[in-house]
Amino acid sequence: MAGRIKAEDVEAVKDRASLEAVVREHVTLTRAGAGRLKGLCPFHDERTPSFTIRPAVGRWHCFGCGEGGDVISFVQQVDHLTFTEAVERLAASAGVELHYEEGGGPREAGMGRRGRLVEAHRVAEEFYHEALLRSRDARVGRDFLRERGFDSAAATRFGVGYAPRGGEDLVRHLREKGFSEEEMTLGGLAGRGSRGLYDRFRGRLVWPIRDITGDTVGFGARRLHDDDRIAAKYLNTAETPIYKKTHLLYGLDLAKKAIAIGRRAVVVEGYTDVMACHLAGVESAVATCGTAFGSDHVSTLRRILRDDAAGGARTIFTFDGDAAGQKAAMRAFELDQRWASQSYVAVAADGMDPCELRQQQGDDAVRRLVDEAVPMFEFAVRTTLAGFDLDTAEGRVAGMKSVARIIAEIRDPALRPEYTRTVAGWIGVDVEQMRDVVAHAPKGMPTIGGPGASRRTGASGGDGPAPGETRGGDxxxxxxxxxxxxxxxxxxxxxxxxxxxxxxxxxxxxxxxxxxxxxxxxxxxxxxxxxxxxxxxxxxxxxxxxxxxxxxxxxxxxxxxxxxxxxxxxxxxxxxxxxxxxDARYVGDLLTRLWEAPLQARIADAASALRRVEHDDPARAHEIAVELQGLQLELAELRRRRE
Structure with a gap:
């Protein structure tokens, strides 16, 4: 089976294939300025042409839907091909001979019946759980749970199990139960290697991931052994016909009743955090399954919470106190407008997650953490301001502009004046100044990199990560x-x-x-x-x-x-x-204006500093005045150059 296409051949295809000719097979193009052609986008419905190509550089971009890329990505998307298939099609038409690296080929795919796949996962869950309770090899898994305050009853309640290290134990067990190799691989329970099938999860603690009805559809597996050949701490089931990670929330089958009755959902970051919350009495806790909390998760919870304009529902996010936790919180804030009701954030003072908090301070501490959550927009304001130097005028102005959009988006208009006053105090600016910035803040929270963002394509001919897996880092x-x-x-x-x-x-x-x-x-x-x-x-x-x-x-x-x-x-x-x-004058003008910008900022800072010390410290005032004069002379010289 052919492997990866050599990088130099991919580049040859890009050079030889005419983007204009390929696009014209699908789009009627007209001239749109020097070096550009425009037509109706083939990837979304539109009445006014916004799809543009620059043949000289081999790039296309739609200003309507945001998609864009090179000739290979165009063929991929318009004909629904993999990267390799698109390169091969273009190579054939452009007369480029392709050469392949050894190994690796297209991923196999197939169809399976949901009932059989769900039953295979039920059998696997029983097998893993029995191994955790009985197997000598699983002692490391039992110790892991015990160290975090979970006994065998807790493991049984959540169906936690252990995947033996042998590598084929589950495969043999499923064969004995009458499951085919196709069903095992299609469901993500086994992989196929040179020696046949092997267990996907080996030597790891495993949590069954169930859909809202309680059917087990996948697993999350935690690394236990230092010699585990897979370095990732957590390994999750890849996308399968029954496992869609963007739609699933771990623990939802157990939490849905409490969420519906109390109209409160608690979103935590890990499987052990869900366990800790439930055991501490916070039975509405759920977690995502190896992916960021997204719009599909919002929709799922809103249906259970009865999240409507009448209010009363509440969603609380708990995050670690580190930088990664703060980033996760800000991602959650970007979805805040999708909720009809208020959302909140709970972060332990010392940065502990719910599992650690329960271990060290007990069940009451977990309940207090959730009960004392602060509104999402308050957390977002404080987190945003932490990225600005409020000791400088530039930092204060930039901070005001950034948080003004957050304040302007508060759904309850009665809260805006109070938060405007509060935030003005945090920044150290006049309330009227803050109110004016909020009043003129642009509406909405637009972002870059959303659903319409183009995807990177590997130059060496790979098709990117397999479904359900991500590139290194997030x-x-x-x-x-x-x-x-x-x-x-x-x-x-x-x-x-x-x-x-x-x-x-x-x-x-x-x-x-x-x-x-x-x-x-x-x-x-x-x-x-x-x-x-x-x-x-x-x-x-x-x-x-x-x-x-x-x-x-x-x-x-x-x-x-x-x-x-x-x-x-x-x-x-x-x-x-x-x-x-x-023309050169236009480019030169942009350059000098950019050179001026930091000079003007330094001049403003120096002038501000001079005003603060001119009456109390004459010597320091003189130093600053000399510095200020030098900066002003430098700025004048730049402006003469522009003229």
């Missing part, structure tokens, strides 16, 4: 605020990045390196700028077809769509009718 899922182009400072950065992404050779390296990272106010713009610097070091600017992809690879995943848009947007300046390049 940073790509973190969302960044969409740049607000109504802010002139943000717009300046955007216009400059248009030029840098589309025509990198128009900006001399020595000029580019004078641009400071802080000149880009929007975090997403800053991420793209840093990505371009990394791509420049690699020499990608000399290869037009690789330049945009190099920026994407060097930037965090949430800005993929932004990079694609910047590469396709029409530059609003006088341009060469053939190449689309803007």
């Amino acid at each position: 940073e790509g899922s973190t969302l960044l605020p969409r740049p607000d182009l109504r802010d002139p400072t943000v717009l300046l950065g955007h216009l400059f990045l248009q030029v840098l992404v589309q025509f990198p050779r128009l900006i001399a390296p020595e000029d580019l390196y004078r641009v400071e990272e802080e000149s880009f106010v929007a975090p997403a713009h800053r991420a793209v700028f840093l990505g371009t610097l990394t791509a420049l070091v690699g020499g990608a600017a000399d290869r037009p077809h690789d330049w945009v992809e190099a920026i994407v690879e060097a930037s965090p995943a949430p800005v993929d769509t932004l990079v694609g848009a910047l590469a396709m947007e029409q530059i609003q300046a006088r341009v060469d009718p053939e190449t689309g390049e803007p």
Whole structure:
């Protein structure tokens, strides 16, 4: 079976395949400015054309749905092909001979009946649980539970089990029960290797993951042994016909009654946290299954909570006190507007999770943690402000703008004035100033990297992670605020990045390196700028077809769509009718304005410092005045250059 396509052959296909010719097979294109063609998007319904291609650089992007990429990704999406299949189809038409690395081929797939797959999981759950209670090999699993305050009764209540280390124990057991190899692999209980089937979970503590009806449809497995060949602490069932992780919540089958009666759901981060909460009396606790809490989970809980505009329902999220926990909390906040009722956050003062809290302080501490949860928007404001230096004017203004959107989104208008006053005190600004910023805050919480974001495609010919699995790390899922182009400072950065992404050779390296990272106010713009610097070091600017992809690879995943848009947007300046390049004066003006921005910020800080000390410390005031004069002279010189 053929393996991975060699990287050099993939690049040859990109160079030889005509994006325009391929797209014209599906889309009627018309000219849309220098070097651009436009048509109706094949991936979503629209009346006004927003699908744009730049044949010279081999890129396409839809400004309507946000999809974009190169010729390979277009064929993948329009014809529903894998990466390998798309490359092979393009290679055949372009006359490129492909060569393959050894090993690995397409993933096998099949269909299975739900009843048989569910029954196989029921048998597997019984097998694993019996192994935990009886097997000598499972002592390490029993010790793990005991150390966290869980006895055999708790293990039985939650169906916890142990997967023997042998590697084929479950496969043999399922064969004896009459299950086929196809059913075992399709359900994610076994994998297929060179020697035949093997148990997917080996030497791990396993939790049965059940759907809302109580049927076991998958497992979550915790690493116990140091020599486990899979380094990941947790290994979950991959996507199967019966297991969809974005729709499942661990413990929901046990918690649904308490959630419905009390109209309160508690969302925790791990399987042991669910166990700890239930045993402590918080029986409405659930957890996601190896994925971030998402909109499908919101929909599931809302139906059980009876979350409506009349109020009364409450959802509480508990997170660890570390940086990862804070990121998870902010992701949950991005979904806050999907709830009709109020959502809350509970974080233990010393950062312990519910399981640790129960171990060290008892059941009462877990109940207090949940009962003392703070409103989600209060937590979001404090977490957001923690990222700004409130000792500087720039930090205070940026902090105000960031949290103003949060305050403006509070559903209860009666709470907004009070929170405006409170937040003004946290930042150290006048209440009227804070109120004005809130009043003019843009509505909604737009983000980059959502459902319409383009996906990265491996240059070596891989098809990306298998369903149900993720690439190393989960940073790509973190969302960044969409740049607000109504802010002139943000717009300046955007216009400059248009030029840098589309025509990198128009900006001399020595000029580019004078641009400071802080000149880009929007975090997403800053991420793209840093990505371009990394791509420049690699020499990608000399290869037009690789330049945009190099920026994407060097930037965090949430800005993929932004990079694609910047590469396709029409530059609003006088341009060469053939190449689309803007004139040198336009580029020079953008550069000098970016150089000015950090200077102006330093001047403002120095002026503020001078006002604070001019009456109390004349010597220090003189030092600051000299510094201020030097900064003003430097700014004047830059402005003369612009003229």
